[in-house]
Amino acid sequence: MRQQYVQAQQLFDSGKLGEARALTRQLESYPLYPYLAYRELMSGLGGLKKPSLENFQKRYPDFPLQKDLYSSWLNYLVGAKRWKDFAYASDDQKLSANLSCWRAFALYQLKRNSDADALTKDLWLSGKSQPDTCDAPFNTFKSRKKLTQNLIEERMILALSEDESGLAKYLAKQLSGSTKAHAEAMIALSEHPETVSKYIEALKKRPGKIVTDYYVDTLKQYGRAEPEAALAIATHHGQKLFASDKEKNETVDYLLGRLAIKAPDRYLAATKQYQRPAEDDDAQRVLRYWLGSSNWPMVKATIATLPKDLQAEERWKYWEARSLGETGNDLQARTLFTELAKERSFYGYASAQRLGLPYQLNHQPLPVSSERQREVMGIPAIARAVELRILDQEWQSRREWYRALDNMPREQKVAAARLADQWGWYFVSIFTMAKAAYWDDVQVRFPMAYSQDFVAAAQNVALDPDWVIAISRQESAFRYDANSPVGARGLMQLMPATAKHTIRKFNLPDASLQDLYNPDINIKIGSHYLSEVNSTFSNNRILATAAYNAGPSRVSRWLNERGQLPADIWIETIPFNETRKYVQNVLTYAVIYQKKLGRAPELIKPSEMQLTRNVASNSP
Known part of the structure; x- marks a missing residue:
């Protein structure tokens, strides 16, 4: 049946529909039959009826091309100007913006003006530009005297909230009188968010939701640069801006988050002043600030402000233990480290290494019958x-x-x-x-994928094979045909330019873009590039791992900016969230693969314990 299926697809491709349909009839018991049934339906869109499609959906509810089929049929009906059929077919469907515009048009064509007006109003009240297909229903809506000055102003404010200044200015030109003056004031405010307090103070009462939301959005924009001033405005004028304490707290929490970025040394005092609990992400920023200056009392104070459930998380327990140890509470620190050392994680392994305890895999697969x-x-x-x-x-x-x-x-x-x-x-x-x-199924989550290729390639360039495997596990999870949004390819996510540079530098065999999806080729090139990065940073895996993710120049800059730091603090204070997590994952995965390869496990090597500018002495 497999070969017949391939043959049937080829017949559909070549337009031999009669032969394709005849062969399709013989394959109803074959698992891929729905793909042939789909092709048959797609080849006859003009004769389709809604019950036929509903029957196909009911018979194959999990078929992945259902939406594609229905959308193709709707677009065919639009092209054929079969408005009655289209209106019926599109009823109760989740439509794209383009098809929604066509539905509004169809409803007007069918004189279902009330339904068309309601849908067109919904389409109008969008802060983004709508497809050109909306022009016709918008014009009809306007000719029916439904497009009021208030609706135009509302859409203009929505456009400002979406940072669509061009659309906002276009809409403002359609206004007149006091409404136009108010719109121009709103546009001026978008260009100068620091004046937001003047507008809010002038309010006699809370305006409508769209205007209020815009003021709040502008206040947040102002708060990106001046979070403390924005916090004062939000709390002083809360009754004019917020319909509930929940809305107010969401804005205050956002502005506190901006304060954690702009002035982390004042964050804790602000959470007390505004009676809000510390958020995890914000507290992490503050923690990194105090760690960078080795201010252990403030590290402890930061942790103490967290809700109990966050304090129980591994990151916070680890740094609580570190702060206890640095402030002379060795016994309490050891107790926390001992508890953490039971975990299979970066903080668990860092704790185990500090105490000289075994690294735990905690492999506990669930039984599967x-x-x-x-x-x-x-x-x-x-x-x-x-x-x-x-x-x-x-x-x-x-x-x-x-x-x-x-x-x-x-x-x-x-x-x-x-x-x-x-x-x-x-x-x-x-x-x-x-x-x-x-x-906890370590076998499945950390397979020995392409292990022979990885070991051979790593040995060829004098790298630890567990580290090379860990990089690939983090980069692609061993998806050989992985392709990132920026164009990185294959197991070790090589950029084409990086691959080309590496091939030239190490005199490797030429490889096409498609070759980068070949596991053997990708691993060889990726291992050579990793060895180059490793050499740049004096064979320090921590720095080389960070550089593999964020680029060597950034890592060199971070080293120059921060001076000498212990490895765990250097990792925790990496400015990029993605790179910080990346390094922690790779080091953790390397320990797991060390154990799988029968190597002595070690999270951080003795030569990596202290990171200084000198480590990057080979950096260009």
């Missing part, structure tokens, strides 16, 4: 995923698999992850176990 695995294999989307993978349609296969996961209970997800692992489908098994939110 053969019956449960058969149950998973019986899910139509899973069966389609397996067939598509056999046909080398990798991304289509993953799409089916992901759709199936959306409807699985946790036990089925764990079973599905185990199946994918058994098939060597590494990325999918890791992804699936993460969707199950089960973190």
Whole structure:
């Protein structure tokens, strides 16, 4: 049946619809039959009826191209100007902006003016420019005297809230009288948010929601530069701006977050002044500020302001232990470190290393019965995923698999992850176990993927193989065809320019862009590039790992700005959230792969314990 399926697809591609449909009829029991049924429906959009599509949706509810099929039919009806059919077909559907505009147009064509007016008003009240297809219903709405000055002003304010100044100024030109003067004042305010207090003080009462939301947005914009002044305005004029304490607290919390960025030394006092608990992200910024200056009493004070549930998290427990140790409370510090050392995590491993305790893997796989695995294999989307993978349609296969996961209970997800692992489908098994939110199956989450290639490539450039594997696990989760939004490719996420530079520098065989998806080629080039970065930073994995993510020049700058710091503090104070987490993950994963490779586990090497400017002496 597999070969017949391929043949049927080729017949559809070549336009031999009669032969394709005849062959399709013979394949109804084949897992990929819905794709042929989809092609058959797509080839006859003109004759389709809504019940036929609803029947297809009911028969294959998890088929990933359902929305594409329905959208194609709606667009066909628009092109054919079959407005009655389109209005019926688009009723109760979640439509794109473009199709919503066409629906409004169709309703006007059918003289369903009340329905058309309501939909057009909804489309009008958007702070973003709408598709050109909205022009016709907007013009009809205006000709029906429904487009009032208030609606134009409301949309103008929405546009300002979306930073669409061009649209806002265009709309303001359509206003007159006092409404126009007010609109121009709002535009002036958007250009000078520091004047927001003047506008708020002039209010006699709280205006409508759209205007109020705009004032609050502008106050937040002002607060990006002057959070303390904005906080004072928010609290002093709260009754004019906020309908509830919840709305007020959300704004105050945002402005406190800006204060944590602009003036972290004043954050704790402000949380007390405005009687708000410290937020995790904000407290982390403040923690990094005090760590950078080794102010351990303020580290302790920062932790003490956190809610109890946050204090119990590993990061905060670790730094509480560090602050206790640095302030002479060694016994209390050891107690906390001992508790943390039981965990499989960066802070757990950092604690274990400080106390000389074993690193814990905590591998505790959930039992999965053969019956449960058969149950998973019986899910139509899973069966389609397996067939598509056999046909080398990798991304289509993953799409089916992901759709199936959306409807699985946790036990089925764990079973599905185990199946994918058994098939060597590494990325999918890791992804699936993460969707199950089960973190203690170390075998599935940290497979020995491409291990022979990694070990050989690492040894060839004198790198620790566990580290190279850990980099790939973090970069792509072993998805060989990974492609990032910025163009990084393959297992070790190589940028084409980086690959080209590395090939030239190390005299490696030429590789095309497509070759970067080849695991063997990607690992060889990636390992050589990592060795170059490692050499730049005097064989310090912490700095080289940060540089692999954020770039060598940034890491060199961070070193120059901060002087000498212990490794754990240097990592915690990395300015970029992504890079900080990246380094912590890679070091943690390296310990896991050290144990899997039978190497002596070590989170941070003795030569990496203190980071100084001199470490980057080889940096250009």
